[in-house]
Amino acid sequence: MVHGLGHNARMTTNAPVLTIDGPSGSGKGTISRRVAQRLGWHYLDSGALYRAVGVAAGWADLDLDDHGALVRCTFDTRIGFRDDAAGELRVLVNDVDATDELRTETAGAAASAIAAIPEIRAALKDRQRAFRQPPGLVADGRDMGTVIFPDAPFKVFMTASADERAQRRYKQLNDKGVSVTLDGLLREILARDARDAQRAVAPLRPADDAVHIDTTGLSIEDVVEQVLALVPREG
Numbered sequence: 001m002v003h004g005l006g007h008n009a010r011m012t013t014n015a016p017v018l019t020i021d022g023p024s025g026s027g028k029g030t031i032s033r034r035v036a037q038r039l040g041w042h043y044l045d046s047g048a049l050y051r052a053v054g055v056a057a058g059w060a061d062l063d064l065d066d067h068g069a070l071v072r073c074t075f076d077t078r079i080g081f082r083d084d085a086a087g088e089l090r091v092l093v094n095d096v097d098a099t100d101e102l103r104t105e106t107a108g109a110a111a112s113a114i115a116a117i118p119e120i121r122a123a124l125k126d127r128q129r130a131f132r133q134p135p136g137l138v139a140d141g142r143d144m145g146t147v148i149f150p151d152a153p154f155k156v157f158m159t160a161s162a163d164e165r166a167q168r169r170y171k172q173l174n175d176k177g178v179s180v181t182l183d184g185l186l187r188e189i190l191a192r193d194a195r196d197a198q199r200a201v202a203p204l205r206p207a208d209d210a211v212h213i214d215t216t217g218l219s220i221e222d223v224v225e226q227v228l229a230l231v232p233r234e235g
């Protein structure tokens with residue numbers, strides 16, 4: 001199924017939302033996907049929207065300092081999500097499967113710069129809220145619990161030490177045959193954290209009512225169980 005993100009917001013509902021915010025590498029992407037699967041809820045990877053705009057801007061050769069052009073690009077870019085046969089989430093940018101390009105450091109850096117532009121955050125707000133559909137939504141990002149779904153009944157703020165996050169990313173890239181240094185990755189992670197936490201709009205910060213989970217030294221399954229324990233289920 002393709003979840004199209006048209007320009008008109010669909011009606012939002014009162015479906016329950018579990019927000020999972022935190023810095024990159026905290027494990028929230030993997031955990032959010034698994035928790036959504038276990039609950040049978042929809043899943044929103046909000047970072048993919050910012051990355052998709054970054055990739056589209058790169059394709060159009062736009063200057064990251066030209067905010068007007070980037071805002072127009074945000075409105076003009078079609079972003080779609082679908083699950084492939086293996087159950088992996090694929091992201092379509094203007095109908096082209098850009099999943100692999102979205103995961104590159106270049107796309108991440110462009111997304112981080114783009115995410116600091118208030119008009120772009122505003123332009124993506126309704127597209128994110130449109131994911132709130134029955135039976136529920138797991139929303140993964142930086143401002144899910146603070147800005148996009150402040151009324152969400154379940155909120156998590158997930159962290160891990162910068163060293164552990166660098167190690168995880170190092171292993172991921174190494175497994176893919178990409179050669180990087182641990183030191184370089186740690187520096188990039190710290191720089192991205194600082195930019196995401198210090199920007200004027202929707203900086204990375206926990207919602208007052210978020211449950212904090214530090215995933216340092218924990219297995220994915222342990223964290224999934226901790227998160228699931230927050231969501232009461234029937235039966």
Ligand code: DC
Pocket residue numbers: 024046047048050051108111112113115116140141142143144192196
């Ligand atoms: O989660 P990620 O690494 O895919 O996010 C990419 C960038 O987008 C990251 O630098 C911060 C930004 N982002 C954001 O500002 N707000 C979100 N809800 C999600 C991501």
